[in-house]
Amino acid sequence: MPELASLRKRTQAALCLACGKCSTMCPLSPSGWFSAARLAAIREPETEIAGQTRSLDACLTCGACEQRCPEGVRFVEFVRGVRALAPPVGRRACPHGEMLQAAARLMAGPTAPTRDLGWIGDELEIAETGEVALFVGCLPFFDLLFTDELGIATVDIARAAIRLLNGLGIRPVVLAEERCCGHDLLWNGEPEAFQALAAANAAAFEARGVKKVLTTCAECCSTWRRDYREAAPGYRPEVEHLAEFLAARLAAGELAARDGAAPSTTFQDPCRLGRHLGVTEAPRSVLAALAGGAAPLEMERSGRDADCCGTSGFIHCDANSRRLQSERLAAAAATGAETLVTACPKCLIHFQCAQCEDRRRQRAGNGIAVEDLTVLAARMLVPASTARPTGDA
Amino acid sequence: MSATAGSQARATLTVPGLAAGPFPLREVPPSPCTLACPAGINVKSYVSLVAEGRFAEALEVVRERCPLPGICGRVCHHPCEDACERRPAGGPIAIRALKRFVADLELELPPPEAPDVAPRPERVAIVGSGPAGLAAAWDLARAGFPVTVLEAAAQPGGMLRYGIADYRLPVEVLDYEIDVVRRAGVEIRTGYRVGVDGGLGELLAEGYAAALLAVGAQRGRGLGVPGEEDCPEVEDALAFLRRVNEGDRTPLAGRVVVIGGGSTAIEAARSALRLAAKEVEIVYRRRREEMPADEEEIETAIAEGVAFRFLAAPARIVSEGGRLAGVECLRMELGEPDASGRRRPVPIPGSELFVAADHVFAAVGQEADFGFLPAELAPRLAAGGRLATDPQSTMTPLRGVFAAGDVVTGPATVIEAIAAGHRAAEAIRAFLDGEEPGAARPAAPPPRELEIPSPPPAWAQRRHAATAPIAAGREFDEVERAFSAAEAIAEARRCLRCGPCSECRICAASCGRRHLTIHAGGAGAGSRGWLLRAPERFVASLEAAGAGGACLHRELADELFGDAEAGDQAVALLPTRVAIDEDFCRGCAKCIEVCAFDALSLVDPEAEETTVRLAPARCRGCNLCTAVCPTHALVPTVVAPEWWGVRIEDLYPPLAAAAPGEPRFVVLACQRRAGAVGASLAAAGVAAELVPVRCCGQVDAGMLLEVYRHGAGAVLVAGCPGDACRYGAGADLAARQVERARVLLRNLGGDAGRITADWSPDPEGSLANSGWPHLAVLARGLGARQEGVSDA
Known part of the structure; x- marks a missing residue:
C-alpha cells in the first residue's frame, strides 16, 4: 500500500535496524509483549496490523524510544500513521467508554457547538474578542467522567487560568464555539475528523482576532503548536502552555509568590510538553518561583527522559498502565516532595486513578498529593502590581 | 411516523450479514440441581423461570418430568437442594417451595388440557x-x-x-x-x-x-420383639396412618411411642400429636444425624412437641393386666459402619430402660x-x-x-x-417399539470447578416458607404455607444458575430480530436442557469469548429442526459467564463493586500488581462488570460484539443513510422487557429499531451519543427500575450514563431531549409481555421531536 510505504519513508521507519536500543527506554518493555521494533517492521497493513492491534493501541506515543534511536526513526509519528490506516474492527474502544470520543466527533460535525460557559461564574472575566485566548479543551467534559469517581474537578484548572490572567489584567477570549482540539482523534486514527476540528477551531479563533492561544493542557498545546501548523496552515497564532506564559511573566516581575509555605514539589513532565515540544524548563521555573527560588525536587528520570503517566489519548489501559503509575508515584514520593505537580489534566487523572484504586482496594498505596500546575500557581501567585483587569492585553 | 412498526423499521435498518450456516454441537453438563433430581426435572430452568415471574412456563418445565408438582412441592426430600451450590452461601435455594408455589397457582385455574398425541394401539x-x-x-x-x-x-x-x-x-x-x-x-x-x-x-x-x-x-414390618403379637396397642405405623388418612380421627389417649427414624415414624408421631395424644416420643436406635427422615420434618416435629429418644431400641413389650404398659428398651452405642454406610447400633448389655406407653407404633421398615x-x-x-x-x-x-x-x-x-x-x-x-432397551439416564458428567469461595460472603439468606401451629379443631390443616409471588421471585433470584445457560428461555422471547429460537429438550429420556438456535457467527464469537455452549444430541436436534433447511441445524446455549483477560486487568476492583453476586474478587488485594478472578458459578453474565471495566479486561460473553447491543454501530450506516421522514427512532431495551417494549411500540404504530441489551447497565454514554450523532431522531433507553434489575446496579449505571450523555449534549448546545430513558415498573400483577402503554405516548413525543430535527 503506497500510503504505508510513504509513511515508512517519511518517518524513517524503513531505516529501523531492530537494534533494540529503543527497548531500553520504552516504558512498555517490561510487559514482555510490546516491541517498538516489531511495530516498526509493519509493511503490510491488511495482515500485519491486524496481528498487532494490541501493541498498536498500547503504544503510549510518549516518544521515549526516539531519544535513543540511532537511525532517527520518528516512531511516534509512524504509530500515529499506522493507526489511521488500521482497520477499525478489532480495535479496543476507549477505556472510559466512548463518551469523549463521541463528543469530539460530534464537535467535528458541520454545526458549531454552543458550549455552556456557566462554569466561569461571575467573578472571572472573559472577552468576546481579543489577542489572548484561553483554549479550554476537554476540562469541563472530564468532570462528567471523573468528578464522582476521583473527586477532582478539572474545570478548576480552567478557572485557575482565567483567575491568573485576570490578575495580570488580561481578559482572555473564551469561545462558546470552541471545539475539541482533536488530539485524541488524531492520535487514535481518525485524521479526517481531526482535520475538520483543526480547521474549524483555527477559523473561529482567527475570527475573534486571537494572536496568542494559551492552554493548560500539554496535549492541546502540542496539538495547536505542531499539528495545527499542518492542518490549518493559514492561521499561525502564538501557542503557549500556561506554564510558559507564567514563567515569562514571573521573569518579567509581573507576578510574585504569595507569602506562605508552598509545598515542596516534583514535576511530572507530560510527554506532549517535554519530549514532543521540548518544554521542560518553564514549568520548573514556575515551581521554583513558588518556592522562593528553590528548584523542584527531581525524580530519577525527568525532563526529556521522564516516564509516561501510563496512558495516552484514552485509547488503552491495562496492567502496564497501573505499573507505570505506581512506579511514577513511588519515584515522586522518593524525592521527598510533598506534591507531584503535572501540567496535563490527563496525567492528573491517571495518577489519581491509581491512588483511588488503592483506596478502593483498601490497601496502603502511595498517597502523595497530585496537583495541576495551573491550580497550584493560581493559589500561590499574586500580581506584582495591583493592576485591575482593564481589558485586552 | 410510520403506521407499521417493527417489520418496516427493520426493513430500513437491517443488520447485515445474518445468514445462517451449519453450527457446531457441543455438550455441556446440566447444573448440579438438575443432575441431582432423580426424576430428571430441569430444576435450573424452572427456578430461572420463577425468577422471571414466568410461573406457568415454570410449571410446564416441572411437568415435563413430573406429573405431581404440587405433591413433590410438599413432600419431596429434595436432593436438588442438597446439591445446590448455594448451600454454603446463605443456604440452598428453597427449590421445593418454589415448585409448590407454581403448582399451587394452577389450583385456581382450569386444569391443563391434555396435548394431542398420535394414539397407539397397544x-x-x-x-x-x-x-x-x-x-x-x-x-x-x-x-x-x-x-x-x-x-x-x-x-x-x-x-x-x-x-x-x-x-x-x-x-x-x-x-x-x-x-x-x-x-x-x-x-x-x-x-x-x-x-x-x-x-x-x-x-x-x-x-x-x-x-x-x-x-x-x-406392609409394615413388626418390631420382632417378645410381647408384640398379643398386644393390640402395638400397631404398625402404616396401618395407623392409613386409618387416619381414611378419615378415622378417633382421639388417642395417653402416651404414644413411635419406634423408628424414617419419614413414616415422623408422620405417625405428628399424626398422633394431632389426635390429642398427651405425649409423643420417637425412639430411634441411632442418633439424630443418622435419621433417614428429612431434617426439616424432624425440626417441624420437634417444634410441634414431639420428643425424641436416641440410641435406644425396643427389647420387649411390657403389658400389665392385658393392657400395654410400655416398652423395655436397651441403650445402644454405634459400632462399625454397616452395609448402608451408617454405623451399626450395638446394644449395651445391662442398659435396660423402661419407656412408658399407651400406644406403640412400629415404623421400622416396609415391605x-x-x-x-x-x-x-x-x-x-x-x-x-x-x-x-x-x-x-x-x-x-x-x-x-x-x-x-x-x-x-x-x-x-x-x-x-x-x-x-x-x-x-x-x-x-x-x-x-421392539427396541433394545437403552440406558435410562445419561452418565454423570465429570465434576466441574465451580469455585465457590470460602468462606462465603454474607449473601441473601434462604427464605423459609412460614409454618402454622396446630389449630384446635383444624389439626389436619396444612402446616406449611406457600411463598407469595414476591417471595418466590426473590428466592429464585438467589439462584446462581450454575451450568452453561440459565435456561430461562428469555433470549428467544426477547430477541426482537428472532435470531434465536429455543426448543424444549425435555421430551426424550436422555435429553435435558434447552436448545438455542443461533447463527454461526454468534456461536463462533461466544466460543472465542471462552464461553461454553451446550447442546443435546444431534439426533434430537435433527428431529427438532427437521423442518429447517439441511445444514441449518444449530444448537448452542447461551454462555452466562464473563471472561477475564488477565493481561489487561489492572486490579482496579471497580467490577467487584458493581457485581451483585460476589462473583469477582482480587487474587491478592494487598499486592501492588494483582488481577481479578471469577467464581464462575456465581457469574450470571449480566456484563455489568464489563460496563465499568476501564481496561476491557472483562470480556462480555452473552453480549459478544456481534450480539445484541454492542455492535450497535451496525445501525450507524442505515441511520445515516435514512431519508428524511424515515423512522430513526432507536430503543435500547433490557432484554427482559425488550419484547414488551417492542410490542407496546408496535401496538402504538411507532416504528423503531429495537436493540435488546443484556442489561441496560451496559449502555454507555458514548454509545448513546454515537447513535445520536449518526442521525437517530431519538434514543430511548428502556430498562427495569432499580429494584427490578436482576443484576442489582443496572438501572443506576444506565441512569448515570444517560445523564452523562444528556449533560454533555447540553454543554455542547445539542438537543439533550433526544436522549431519554424510561424506567417503568413492571405492569401490575404480572411480568408477562403485556406492555407499557405510556411508552407509546413517550415515543410520540420523541417522534414529534425527531420530525422537528434538522439534519445535524
Whole structure:
C-alpha cells in the first residue's frame, strides 16, 4: 500500500535496524509483549496490523524510544500513521467508554457547538474578542467522567487560568464555539475528523482576532503548536502552555509568590510538553518561583527522559498502565516532595486513578498529593502590581 | 411516523450479514440441581423461570418430568437442594417451595388440557396408583398409549394418599394432580385387586400389551420383639396412618411411642400429636444425624412437641393386666459402619430402660405384599421381599411385565418412585417399539470447578416458607404455607444458575430480530436442557469469548429442526459467564463493586500488581462488570460484539443513510422487557429499531451519543427500575450514563431531549409481555421531536 510505504519513508521507519536500543527506554518493555521494533517492521497493513492491534493501541506515543534511536526513526509519528490506516474492527474502544470520543466527533460535525460557559461564574472575566485566548479543551467534559469517581474537578484548572490572567489584567477570549482540539482523534486514527476540528477551531479563533492561544493542557498545546501548523496552515497564532506564559511573566516581575509555605514539589513532565515540544524548563521555573527560588525536587528520570503517566489519548489501559503509575508515584514520593505537580489534566487523572484504586482496594498505596500546575500557581501567585483587569492585553 | 412498526423499521435498518450456516454441537453438563433430581426435572430452568415471574412456563418445565408438582412441592426430600451450590452461601435455594408455589397457582385455574398425541394401539396396564405408577402412566399416556391403572384401594394415590397425612399433603392437592393425570388419558380403576378380581396372566390375556407392577411396599414390618403379637396397642405405623388418612380421627389417649427414624415414624408421631395424644416420643436406635427422615420434618416435629429418644431400641413389650404398659428398651452405642454406610447400633448389655406407653407404633421398615402374585409365579418373581427385574429393561422374568418403585427397590422416596416410573415407561415404550432397551439416564458428567469461595460472603439468606401451629379443631390443616409471588421471585433470584445457560428461555422471547429460537429438550429420556438456535457467527464469537455452549444430541436436534433447511441445524446455549483477560486487568476492583453476586474478587488485594478472578458459578453474565471495566479486561460473553447491543454501530450506516421522514427512532431495551417494549411500540404504530441489551447497565454514554450523532431522531433507553434489575446496579449505571450523555449534549448546545430513558415498573400483577402503554405516548413525543430535527 503506497500510503504505508510513504509513511515508512517519511518517518524513517524503513531505516529501523531492530537494534533494540529503543527497548531500553520504552516504558512498555517490561510487559514482555510490546516491541517498538516489531511495530516498526509493519509493511503490510491488511495482515500485519491486524496481528498487532494490541501493541498498536498500547503504544503510549510518549516518544521515549526516539531519544535513543540511532537511525532517527520518528516512531511516534509512524504509530500515529499506522493507526489511521488500521482497520477499525478489532480495535479496543476507549477505556472510559466512548463518551469523549463521541463528543469530539460530534464537535467535528458541520454545526458549531454552543458550549455552556456557566462554569466561569461571575467573578472571572472573559472577552468576546481579543489577542489572548484561553483554549479550554476537554476540562469541563472530564468532570462528567471523573468528578464522582476521583473527586477532582478539572474545570478548576480552567478557572485557575482565567483567575491568573485576570490578575495580570488580561481578559482572555473564551469561545462558546470552541471545539475539541482533536488530539485524541488524531492520535487514535481518525485524521479526517481531526482535520475538520483543526480547521474549524483555527477559523473561529482567527475570527475573534486571537494572536496568542494559551492552554493548560500539554496535549492541546502540542496539538495547536505542531499539528495545527499542518492542518490549518493559514492561521499561525502564538501557542503557549500556561506554564510558559507564567514563567515569562514571573521573569518579567509581573507576578510574585504569595507569602506562605508552598509545598515542596516534583514535576511530572507530560510527554506532549517535554519530549514532543521540548518544554521542560518553564514549568520548573514556575515551581521554583513558588518556592522562593528553590528548584523542584527531581525524580530519577525527568525532563526529556521522564516516564509516561501510563496512558495516552484514552485509547488503552491495562496492567502496564497501573505499573507505570505506581512506579511514577513511588519515584515522586522518593524525592521527598510533598506534591507531584503535572501540567496535563490527563496525567492528573491517571495518577489519581491509581491512588483511588488503592483506596478502593483498601490497601496502603502511595498517597502523595497530585496537583495541576495551573491550580497550584493560581493559589500561590499574586500580581506584582495591583493592576485591575482593564481589558485586552 | 410510520403506521407499521417493527417489520418496516427493520426493513430500513437491517443488520447485515445474518445468514445462517451449519453450527457446531457441543455438550455441556446440566447444573448440579438438575443432575441431582432423580426424576430428571430441569430444576435450573424452572427456578430461572420463577425468577422471571414466568410461573406457568415454570410449571410446564416441572411437568415435563413430573406429573405431581404440587405433591413433590410438599413432600419431596429434595436432593436438588442438597446439591445446590448455594448451600454454603446463605443456604440452598428453597427449590421445593418454589415448585409448590407454581403448582399451587394452577389450583385456581382450569386444569391443563391434555396435548394431542398420535394414539397407539397397544394398551398398557399399571398395577398400583402410587407415584411410580402415576409417573409411568403419565409418560405412557403422553406418548399415546391407552393406559389403565388398577388400584386395589378405594381411592388412587397409594402411599401418597394413605401414608402421608393431610397436614403435609392436603387431599385436594392429591386429587387435583391425579385428575391431571386422568385428563392426559389415563383410566384409573379403583377397588380392583389384581390376584382377586383378576390375575396377572389374565391381564395380558385380556389384551394388554404390557403391564407394570408398581404396587409399592405397603406392609409394615413388626418390631420382632417378645410381647408384640398379643398386644393390640402395638400397631404398625402404616396401618395407623392409613386409618387416619381414611378419615378415622378417633382421639388417642395417653402416651404414644413411635419406634423408628424414617419419614413414616415422623408422620405417625405428628399424626398422633394431632389426635390429642398427651405425649409423643420417637425412639430411634441411632442418633439424630443418622435419621433417614428429612431434617426439616424432624425440626417441624420437634417444634410441634414431639420428643425424641436416641440410641435406644425396643427389647420387649411390657403389658400389665392385658393392657400395654410400655416398652423395655436397651441403650445402644454405634459400632462399625454397616452395609448402608451408617454405623451399626450395638446394644449395651445391662442398659435396660423402661419407656412408658399407651400406644406403640412400629415404623421400622416396609415391605411389599406379594399376595397378588399367583402362587406358582411368586418364587420366580419375588426374591428377598422384592420383585426381581432386569436393571436395564426393568422387565420381570415374565415377558411384557415390568416393575418399578418400592416393590423393586424397597421403601424409597416419592421422587425416586417417580424416577422409577419414568424409567419403566421408557422401557415399556422401547419394548413395544421392539427396541433394545437403552440406558435410562445419561452418565454423570465429570465434576466441574465451580469455585465457590470460602468462606462465603454474607449473601441473601434462604427464605423459609412460614409454618402454622396446630389449630384446635383444624389439626389436619396444612402446616406449611406457600411463598407469595414476591417471595418466590426473590428466592429464585438467589439462584446462581450454575451450568452453561440459565435456561430461562428469555433470549428467544426477547430477541426482537428472532435470531434465536429455543426448543424444549425435555421430551426424550436422555435429553435435558434447552436448545438455542443461533447463527454461526454468534456461536463462533461466544466460543472465542471462552464461553461454553451446550447442546443435546444431534439426533434430537435433527428431529427438532427437521423442518429447517439441511445444514441449518444449530444448537448452542447461551454462555452466562464473563471472561477475564488477565493481561489487561489492572486490579482496579471497580467490577467487584458493581457485581451483585460476589462473583469477582482480587487474587491478592494487598499486592501492588494483582488481577481479578471469577467464581464462575456465581457469574450470571449480566456484563455489568464489563460496563465499568476501564481496561476491557472483562470480556462480555452473552453480549459478544456481534450480539445484541454492542455492535450497535451496525445501525450507524442505515441511520445515516435514512431519508428524511424515515423512522430513526432507536430503543435500547433490557432484554427482559425488550419484547414488551417492542410490542407496546408496535401496538402504538411507532416504528423503531429495537436493540435488546443484556442489561441496560451496559449502555454507555458514548454509545448513546454515537447513535445520536449518526442521525437517530431519538434514543430511548428502556430498562427495569432499580429494584427490578436482576443484576442489582443496572438501572443506576444506565441512569448515570444517560445523564452523562444528556449533560454533555447540553454543554455542547445539542438537543439533550433526544436522549431519554424510561424506567417503568413492571405492569401490575404480572411480568408477562403485556406492555407499557405510556411508552407509546413517550415515543410520540420523541417522534414529534425527531420530525422537528434538522439534519445535524
